[in-house]
Amino acid sequence: MKTPQEVETVCPASIPGCVLHVEMDVGEKVLGDEAEKEARLRHHALEDRDTIKQEIRSRILQQKPPYRVYDYYHETGFWRGVATSAIFENATLVVIAINALWIAIDTDWNTADDLMEAHPVFQVAEHAFCIYFSCEWIVRFMSFKRKFNSLKDPWFVFDSFLVATMVVETWGIPILKAATGLSGNIGPTAVLRLLRLLRLSRLVRMLRSLPELMILVKGMVTAMKSVVYVFGLLAIITYIYGIALTQLSAGFEFHDLYFTSVGVSMYSLLIYATFLDNLADFCDAIRAESLPCLFIVFTFVGLAAMTMMNMLIGVLCEVVSSVAAAENEERMTVTVVEKMREVLAAVDADNNGSISYKEFLLICHQPAALQALKEVGIDPVGMIDFAETLFIQDGVAIEMTFEKFMGMLLDLRESNCARVKDIMNLYNQIQPEMKAAQKDMQEIKDRTATMEEACIDMLIEIRKLAREEVYK
Structure with missing residues (x-):
């Protein structure tokens, strides 16, 4: 490549822009070096960003597999086979449901305070439930490879407490009475009944086998914040209307019945105008003496009973549906990841x-x-x-x-919608191809410039030869 001075000495004036072209070529080379440095820095930045993204993705997909108590069990053996059997699990759920129903029957028909004084049917049922739950606890305990790991399972610890209270109530207390010769109840009767009611908490175990119920429970828990705000707004509205009606109803007969104080007014508005309990009699009593107060009550009913309560239902439905969608998505994702891990390990x-x-x-x-x-x-x-x-x-x-x-x-899921992130990912995938195309175009441009320069040199030589022939 000739310098601008060299080309200027040989480039004739009849070829305009020759020196300018070479100067621009030199400038483009300088700019190209700067662009190359910038591209190199950008490449390192992209590498760092890709590394961070890869780490985040790995953390998400490399999360610990969901907790399973079976991981603490023996790999093989009789106890593990029974504890992990679907028949055993379903039978336990059926017994839990029957026990919950039996508690209602026992509450209505068993009038004896002591199990030994109860009807034989109730005694047989209590002993049968105690035997089954004790055997179930033994099976699960013997399934643990290390018995200390049983304390790491919250459900097993919870069941251990329930079984212990059941054994004490069903077998421990009667044996203690027989050994000591005591009669009557040992300890407060209310405490023993409370321990018996704790057996109903076993129904929580049924929620684990019914994911749809767990989704509803999680949705309700998630919606608690929004529900509290709705109730707070309802309380403010009730407070304002309670003050207004307490003051405006003074001197009327319904004042002494419904609006004697702000607290009583709020209670009356909550029961009659929000929960709509006996609303007709409430409104008739007010209408007979004060139409302005009746109009205020109507506006409160429109705000509280119709607007706020329907808003509360809408909030609950929206949050529960959102939680249900998220839970189903997470459950399906975890399931497919586990299955794909197993398949990958095989192939x-x-x-x-x-x-x-x-x-x-x-x-x-x-x-x-x-x-x-x-x-x-x-x-x-x-x-x-x-x-x-x-x-x-x-x-x-x-x-x-x-x-x-x-x-x-x-x-690649068909349900995915295109987002800005997807457009950016598409751009990042196309960008290297575009850069490669630009690089190829730059090479073509450089070769064209070289050919142009060679043509200029050839043209100069031809003109020199032509002038020499003319002078001859």
């Missing part, structure tokens, strides 16, 4: 924890994997179309970690 020939294109094809032939993908809304047939895009880059087959593979699979 991972080199045991490196990564997934190659061949291993991916093996996964696609596993019925369990295909069923898991269908459950989360991934089309296995359509996933095959993306296989080359996922595992082949620049014509070279690559391997990816399980976390990255699952992240890509979850992004």
Whole structure:
């Protein structure tokens, strides 16, 4: 490449812009160096950002698997087989339900304070329930590989307390009475009845086997904050109307009945105008003496009973539906991740924890994997179309970690909606290709400039030869 001075000495004046072209070429080279430095810095920044994103994704997908008490059990054996049996689990739930119903029967028909004085039917039932729950506790306790780990399971500790109170009440107290010769109740009767009522808390175990009920419970707990705000607003409205009606109703007969004080006024508005209990008599008594007070009551009914209570129902429905969607999504995601881990462990020939294109094809032939993908809304047939895009880059087959593979699979769900994040991901994927195209265009531009310069040199030589021929 000639310098601007060299080209200026040989470039004839008949070729305008020659010196300007070379100066611009030199300037472009300087700008190109600066752009290259900036691109290098940006590349390092992108590498750091990708590293952070990969760490976050790994933390999400590498979360500890959900807690299962079975992990603390023996790998094999009689006790584990019984404790993990679906028949045993379902039988326990049935007995818990029957015991809950029996507590109601015992409360209505058993008038004896002492079990030994009760009707034989009640004695047989109590002993049968105590035997079953004691045997169930023994089976679960013997299933633990390390008995100390039983204290790490909250449900087992809770059941241990219930079984202990049941054994003390059913067998311990009668044996103590027989041994000491005491008669009557040992300890306060209310305490013994309270311990008996604690057995109803076993119904909580049934919630674990019914995920839909757990979703409703979690939704109600999540909505508590919004419900408190709605009740707070309702209390403020009731307080304001209570003060107004207490003052405006002075001198009327219904004042002494419903609005003697602010507290009584709020109670009357809550019972009659919010819960709408005997609203007709309440309004008739006010209408007979004061139409302005009746109008105020009507406005309160419109605000409290119709607007606020319906708003409360709407808030509960919205929050419960949102929690249900989130819980179902999380449950399906955890399920498919666990199943895919098991399938990968079966097809991972080199045991490196990564997934190659061949291993991916093996996964696609596993019925369990295909069923898991269908459950989360991934089309296995359509996933095959993306296989080359996922595992082949620049014509070279690559391997990816399980976390990255699952992240890509979850992004392929048909229910996913395009978001700004997806557009940015698409832009980040297209950007390298655009940069490569720009680089190719720059190379073409440089070669064109070189050819142009060579043509200029040839033109100069031709003109020199032409002038020499003319002078001859």
